[in-house]
Amino acid sequence: MEAKKWYESKTILVALLLGIAGILAILGVIPESLIDQNAGWVGIAISVIQVILRLVTKKPIAGS
Numbered sequence: 708m709e710a711k712k713w714y715e716s717k718t719i720l721v722a723l724l725l726g727i728a729g730i731l732a733i734l735g736v737i738p739e740s741l742i743d744q745n746a747g748w749v750g751i752a753i754s755v756i757q758v759i760l761r762l763v764t765k766k767p768i769a770g771s
Contacts, residue, residue, distance in 0.1 A: 710767040718761040719768075726754035 713719055729750030731737050743749075761768070 710769040713768045716761055716768055718757055718764075722754040722757035722761070725750050725757070729754060 728737070729747045732747030732750060
């Protein structure tokens with residue numbers, strides 16, 4: 708099985724987008740009326756979990 712580049716992993720790309728959304732929520736860029744008080748932290752937690760899951764899957768990703 709051939710390894711793919713990290714940026715070809717949909718899981719990692721989604722995790723990065725969720726992480727960015729979480730950071731924006733914490734910084735107040737996203738209006739409070741659209742989010743819950745802990746939504747930013749939840750988004751970051753999901754992002755971290757997705758990256759960990761991707762790293763332990765059977766199909767490897769290349770480092771570069």
